[in-house]
Amino acid sequence: MIEIPFEDQLLTFKARLDHGLTSALQLLNDRTNFRYTALHRVHLGALQPVCVFDRFGENRADLQSALLLNDLARLTLASGDFVSSDCSQDSRIDTSGSPIISFCGLVMIPVGGGPACGMLCHFDMDRCEVKPCELAFLRAVSLLLVDYVD
Numbered sequence: 437m438i439e440i441p442f443e444d445q446l447l448t449f450k451a452r453l454d455h456g457l458t459s460a461l462q463l464l465n466d467r468t469n470f471r472y473t474a475l476h477r478v479h480l481g482a483l484q485p486v487c488v489f490d491r492f493g494e495n496r497a498d499l500q501s502a503l504l505l506n507d508l509a510r511l512t513l514a515s516g517d518f519v520s521s522d523c524s525q526d527s528r529i530d531t532s533g534s535p536i537i538s539f540c541g542l543v544m545i546p547v548g549g550g551p552a553c554g555m556l557c558h559f560d561m562d563r564c565e566v567k568p569c570e571l572a573f574l575r576a577v578s579l580l581l582v583d584y585v586d
Contacts, residue, residue, distance in 0.1 A: 442573065449577050457584060461489035464577065468570065470538065470558035474501050476509070477585040478552050483509050486554070486584055505559065508539050513552055517542040517575075519566050538564035540571060544578045546586050554578075554585030 440448070445467070453460040457475065465473040471491045476483040488501045511529050512518040519540045520526040541557025556578050558570070 442569065442576075445573065446576055450580065453580060457487045457581075458489060460577075460581075461487055464574070465489050465491055465558070467573065468540075468558050468567070469560075469564045470540070471560045471562070472501065473558050474505070474556070475581055475584060476501070476505070476555045476557075478513070478554055483555065501559075504534065504536055505539075505555075505557070507534060508536060508541065508557075508559070509555055512541045512555055512557070513543055517571055519571055521565055522563050535561045537561055538566070540566045540574070542571060542574050542578060544582055544585060546582055547579065553582065556581060 445463075449460055449463055452463045461473045461475065472488060474488040475486045477486050478484075483501075483505060485501050507529060508518060508523070518528075520528070521538050523529060523534070523537055523539055536559050538560045539557060541555055541559070543552045544554035544556055545551075546553050556574050558564075
């Protein structure tokens with residue numbers, strides 16, 4: 437995990453975004469123990485993967501992510517954000533049948549306001565602790581990613 441000041445990480449994120457979305461999502465992923473970091477577009481009420489970074493480099497992550505995240509996405513879209521280190525024990529959601537255990541995500545809103553246009557998240561099939569500052573960092577960088585989903 438990267439351990440540099442928040443502001444420096446924002447500057448580093450901006451520089452990585454200049455090299456592509458995958459590079460930027462990799463930086464976000466490096467901040468955590470999560471396997472996946474994903475950016476999804478909301479289109480006609482459904483998630484469409486824009487880019488999914490898989491720490492282990494398996495190519496099928498993009499295809500599976502929208503289906504796997506369906507229930508968590510509904511909850512996240514309804515509340516604005518959602519964080520759980522263990523969804524299987526979290527009373528806020530029924531995850532029966534979902535292999536996702538840990539999740540940290542937020543809704544993306546266009547800069548001028550309006551309905552949700554995307555979701556930025558980390559997720560994993562294993563238990564991962566979520567650092568208290570992670571949601572705040574995702575919120576800060578989401579403003580830089582809105583153009584990718586809007």
